[in-house]
Amino acid sequence: VSARAAPYLDELNPAQRAAVEALDGPVLMLAGAGTGKTKALTTRIAHLLNTGRARPNEILAVTFTNKAAREMKARIGRLLGEAVEGMPWLGTFHAICVKLLRRHAELAGLKSNFTILDTDDQIRLMKQLIQAENIDEKRWPARQLAGIIDHWKNRAWTPDKVPAAEAGAFNNRGTELYALYQARLKELNAVDFGDLLLHMVTIFQTHDDVLEQYRRWFRYILVDEYQDTNVAQYLWLRLLAGGHHNICCVGDDDQSIYGWRGAEVGNILRFEKDFPGAQVIRLEQNYRSTPHILAAASGVISANRDRLGKTLWTEADEGEKVRLIGHWDGEEEARWIGEEIESMQRGTRGMRPFSLDEIAILVRASHQMRAFEDRFLTIGLPYRVIGGPRFYERMEIRDAMAYFRLAVSPADDLAFERVVNTPKRGLGDKAQQKIQVAARAAGVSLVEGAKRLLADRGLSGKGAAELAKLLDGIDRWGRMAGEPEISHVELAEIILDESGYTAMWQNDKSPEAPGRLENLKELVKALEEFENLTGFLEHVSLIMDNEAEGEGEKVSVMTLHAAKGLEFPAVFLPGWEDGLFPSQRAMDESGLKGLEEERRLAYVGITRAGELATISFAGNRRVYGQWQSQLPSRFIDELPEEHVEVLTPPGLYGGGYGAAAPRGIEVAASRADVYNSPGWKRMQARAGERPVSQPRESRHSVIDLEAVAAYAVGERVFHQKFGYGAVTAIEGDKLEVEFEKAGSKKVVARFVTAADD
Numbered sequence: 001v002s003a004r005a006a007p008y009l010d011e012l013n014p015a016q017r018a019a020v021e022a023l024d025g026p027v028l029m030l031a032g033a034g035t036g037k038t039k040a041l042t043t044r045i046a047h048l049l050n051t052g053r054a055r056p057n058e059i060l061a062v063t064f065t066n067k068a069a070r071e072m073k074a075r076i077g078r079l080l081g082e083a084v085e086g087m088p089w090l091g092t093f094h095a096i097c098v099k100l101l102r103r104h105a106e107l108a109g110l111k112s113n114f115t116i117l118d119t120d121d122q123i124r125l126m127k128q129l130i131q132a133e134n135i136d137e138k139r140w141p142a143r144q145l146a147g148i149i150d151h152w153k154n155r156a157w158t159p160d161k162v163p164a165a166e167a168g169a170f171n172n173r174g175t176e177l178y179a180l181y182q183a184r185l186k187e188l189n190a191v192d193f194g195d196l197l198l199h200m201v202t203i204f205q206t207h208d209d210v211l212e213q214y215r216r217w218f219r220y221i222l223v224d225e226y227q228d229t230n231v232a233q234y235l236w237l238r239l240l241a242g243g244h245h246n247i248c249c250v251g252d253d254d255q256s257i258y259g260w261r262g263a264e265v266g267n268i269l270r271f272e273k274d275f276p277g278a279q280v281i282r283l284e285q286n287y288r289s290t291p292h293i294l295a296a297a298s299g300v301i302s303a304n305r306d307r308l309g310k311t312l313w314t315e316a317d318e319g320e321k322v323r324l325i326g327h328w329d330g331e332e333e334a335r336w337i338g339e340e341i342e343s344m345q346r347g348t349r350g351m352r353p354f355s356l357d358e359i360a361i362l363v364r365a366s367h368q369m370r371a372f373e374d375r376f377l378t379i380g381l382p383y384r385v386i387g388g389p390r391f392y393e394r395m396e397i398r399d400a401m402a403y404f405r406l407a408v409s410p411a412d413d414l415a416f417e418r419v420v421n422t423p424k425r426g427l428g429d430k431a432q433q434k435i436q437v438a439a440r441a442a443g444v445s446l447v448e449g450a451k452r453l454l455a456d457r458g459l460s461g462k463g464a465a466e467l468a469k470l471l472d473g474i475d476r477w478g479r480m481a482g483e484p485e486i487s488h489v490e491l492a493e494i495i496l497d498e499s500g501y502t503a504m505w506q507n508d509k510s511p512e513a514p515g516r517l518e519n520l521k522e523l524v525k526a527l528e529e530f531e532n533l534t535g536f537l538e539h540v541s542l543i544m545d546n547e548a549e550g551e552g553e554k555v556s557v558m559t560l561h562a563a564k565g566l567e568f569p570a571v572f573l574p575g576w577e578d579g580l581f582p583s584q585r586a587m588d589e590s591g592l593k594g595l596e597e598e599r600r601l602a603y604v605g606i607t608r609a610g611e612l613a614t615i616s617f618a619g620n621r622r623v624y625g626q627w628q629s630q631l632p633s634r635f636i637d638e639l640p641e642e643h644v645e646v647l648t649p650p651g652l653y654g655g656g657y658g659a660a661a662p663r664g665i666e667v668a669a670s671r672a673d674v675y676n677s678p679g680w681k682r683m684q685a686r687a688g689e690r691p692v693s694q695p696r697e698s699r700h701s702v703i704d705l706e707a708v709a710a711y712a713v714g715e716r717v718f719h720q721k722f723g724y725g726a727v728t729a730i731e732g733d734k735l736e737v738e739f740e741k742a743g744s745k746k747v748v749a750r751f752v753t754a755a756d757d
């Protein structure tokens, strides 16, 4: 054993310590959120180094994000009391595979300076292939092919290994196009993301000498977030660990949230088969969250049938219950959260003061961020977006804003430069230079200069015609901006439409395009909060100006996916509405797979919180100028009542949320209270006044428990999907039913009816 002191071991509980000290042989740590898996994994690396078992470059450690890798390295340094130098193999699967593939590129038919294509390039290449094969691209878009090929690569299938069952893909041409695509990549000396792993797996499978070399080299292998590995990653690990079996994987099946990207939670179950004699260590003590937060998260995840199931406990003080609050609409939700954060900084309602760094907002879809960013910018609350640019910094938003600026002030040269050739109008560098020269010679704006250039016939062909069209547009939009009968929201839509900007993204088949279109819709929505375009543009330029990217405390805003592995004392979880979370796509899908993945996402979200979790939903959301009524998420129904405190919406339904609105919040006695509260009812009533579709009958009233009370064990019931069966047990608002065809299932009571035949 170690000659050097190992004080870091004292920070661990016995189970963690066992995982750290079992240095040789396979170890699987399977445990729920916040039980210290990552901490144990990090300590294990420190211990390997400290005991001299391995040098830094002999450890292969895989994390899920680059950020996680950096943090892990810093933590190892802290544990050892000195910075660790040279851990080249601590990183994401992709980062590690790029390095490996550069060393062995020739074995994949590549040169070591190969380029890595981004998704745009990837799609463009496929498009060319599809066209060259005379395939109708409208019916068989490149984007779809990209999805299929990615899926195959995630499963480590090279073109010759794609199983016959998949032969029908892409109109029976999938496999063939896949082979052509790979050949073309080779000619270009390029790879796509999926190739990084695929090539390495293939090289290891076909070159024993190379594999042996790395088996000797990587003496210890460690993997965090193992539940989210796909088949290719799994094979890669299995090949590398095949010699010495010194592999330690940690994960939580309840946190598998990348199934849509090919992750296979089954890899966890396979571990013991592949590595016989593996030590399986379960951690049950949670060090992150209060009992209420844990119970709420456990309550939600227990509705999933497809899980291993595990116990979690904590010694933490009971703390605050999970807070639930309903709002009139999305803007009000953002407003409330902004104010709540401000009062949390001061310390309210008997809670300690929170610093902004301790607070996070986790959204299901990135377009939800806009409302928060706007609100925070307005009230001057510093925030950072993790895992993506801030809303008003996004390319499509800047482009759209440039068009709006031109409508309001055609002399805005910067705006003109930005969009003159976006979408492509055949106005390249040369044409743009001519415009510049004409403008400068006459001492006028670029728009004026462009007009003169056209008048003097200084430009011809497609470019000239397109430029004329753009200039006409700018004139026309400017006139419309002055017409009172055209609302600025309408005008914004007209501009985006007539300029061809929306169409540009509609025709773009890259995977980012739908997100960009969503953001454009969100931009139009933001406009609705202002009187006119000028007011809005001023607002944005002011807030952008104020927001010099600086140090200092900030609220973190990110998607639930980006929040994996992180923790914050206080977490806000907005937008818990059916169709948003769970997503509409998951709800439409037949079977429970999509829905269960969404539920795991809910579990990940709640378990990020240490002391305070606040879930909220809005009764109405504006979608492209149309009001839409929303139903609270089905996951809200799954929160165990005794761990939830329902906050009644502040008194804001009377009219305006100005100085008169009470800042305090009353605490309701139960969840039903919120739905029966005068505020909520008024909200529903007001839905009728505004152009809102009538709220569908809420299934979220007190009926849950009444519905349960209506059944007894032994009773025969009918369920839409599972047919007839008999109640075998009653649990909360759920029934366990032995269905005649579908077997035993747990169903929500209100979804069954008494079968009286």
Ligand code: ATP
Residues within 6 Å of the ligand: 011, 012, 013, 016, 031, 032, 033, 034, 035, 036, 037, 038, 039, 040, 252, 255, 286, 287, 288, 564, 565, 566, 567, 607
């Ligand atoms: P997740 O599933 O969310 O990734 P995890 O299992 O990886 O969670 P960690 O992030 O490692 O959990 O640990 C959660 C928190 O508990 C961290 O703040 C960590 O420092 C703390 N912690 C872990 N183990 C212990 C321990 N034995 N004693 C005290 N604190 C601990």
Ligand code: MG
Residues within 6 Å of the ligand: 037, 038, 039, 224, 565
């Ligand atoms: Mg972790």
